[in-house]
Amino acid sequence: MDVLIGTADGIYRLAKGAPTRTGECRNVRDVQALGDALFAGSAAGIHRSRDGGRSWHYLWAGITPRYTRPLCIDPRAPHPLTVACAPSPFSAHTDAGGAGAMLFRSADRGALWRSLGDPAHTPSAANFHGLAPAADRCGSVLVGTDTGELWRVSAAAEWHLLAADLPAVLSVLDRTA
Numbered sequence: 001m002d003v004l005i006g007t008a009d010g011i012y013r014l015a016k017g018a019p020t021r022t023g024e025c026r027n028v029r030d031v032q033a034l035g036d037a038l039f040a041g042s043a044a045g046i047h048r049s050r051d052g053g054r055s056w057h058y059l060w061a062g063i064t065p066r067y068t069r070p071l072c073i074d075p076r077a078p079h080p081l082t083v084a085c086a087p088s089p090f091s092a093h094t095d096a097g098g099a100g101a102m103l104f105r106s107a108d109r110g111a112l113w114r115s116l117g118d119p120a121h122t123p124s125a126a127n128f129h130g131l132a133p134a135a136d137r138c139g140s141v142l143v144g145t146d147t148g149e150l151w152r153v154s155a156a157a158e159w160h161l162l163a164a165d166l167p168a169v170l171s172v173l174d175r176t177a
Contacts, residue, residue, distance in 0.1 A: 004031045004038065004053050011040055013053050023047060023056035027089070032081075034073050037109050039081060041068035046083055048110050059110040065100060065123075067091070070131040070171075076138040080155070081106045082116070084128035084143070091127050093147050098125025103143065103153060116141075116157045130172035144169025 003014040006028030012019040027043035038049040045060020045068055060066060069084035082105050091099040100123040103116040115122060130144025139155025148166035151159050 002052075004040075006031050006040060006042075011053065011056065022053050023049070025056060025058075029068060030071050032071055032073050034079050034081070034109065039071060039073070039110065041071045041083060043067050043089065045085075046071070046081075046110060059106075059113075063104065063113055065091075065102060069101070069128050072131050072133055072141060074133040074138055074141075076133075078107050078138075079109075080139050081110060082131060082133075082141045083113075084131050086127050093126045093145070098123070099127035099146065100124075101127045103128065103141075105139070105155070107139075116153050118157055118159050121159060130169045132172045132174055135174040135176035142172045142174055144172045 005012040008027050010021050011023040011028050013022045025042040025047045028040050030041040032039045038053050040047045045066050047056040048059050049056050065085045065087040067086050067088055071083040074080050084103055086099055086101040093099050102123050104113045105116050106113050126145035126147040128143050132142050134140035134142050134152050141153050143151045146168045150163040152162055153159050
C-alpha cells in the first residue's frame with residue numbers, strides 16, 4: 001500500500017506502518033498523479049513531487065490568487081494540468097465584488113502557467129468547485145460554480161455555458177465515450 005493523504009497539516013504518506021508527514025504545504029485539498037509526477041493543491045498554491053511524495057517543490061510563485069480549489073489532469077497527451085483558485089477557502093459569489101476566482105493551466109507539468117479566464121471570468125464572480133477534463137477534446141475542462149452553472153472551457157480559454165440554475169456544482173465527471 002502506498003497512499004498520499006492531503007490534510008490541514010500537510011501531506012502524509014502511508015506506505016509501511018504509520019503515516020509520515022512528507023511536505024511543508026498546509027491545507028491540502030487535492031492530490032493528483034501524472035506518471036512519476038505528483039501534484040498537490042493547497043492554501044498556498046500548487047506543489048509537485050518527482051520522488052513519490054518524499055519531497056515537494058512549490059510551483060505557484062507569483063500567481064494569485066493562491067488558495068487552490070480543485071485541480072485536474074487531462075488523461076490525453078500533453079496532459080495539461082488545470083487548477084481553480086480563489087483568494088480564500090471561503091470565497092463566494094456573495095462576497096463584495098464576487099469570489100475573485102481564476103482558472104490556470106500548465107501544459108508542461110507546472111513549469112509555466114497561463115490564465116484560462118475570458119473577460120467575464122478574469123477574475124470570476126462565481127467560485128469554482130467542480131473541475132474535470134472534458135471528453136470532447138484535449139485541454140478542455142468542465143467547470144462547476146457556486147452559482148449553479150456548468151461551463152466548458154476550451155484550451156483557448158473560450159467559455160461555453162452548458163447548464164444553469166442548478167444548486168452549487170461541487171463536482172463533475174464527463175462520462176462521454
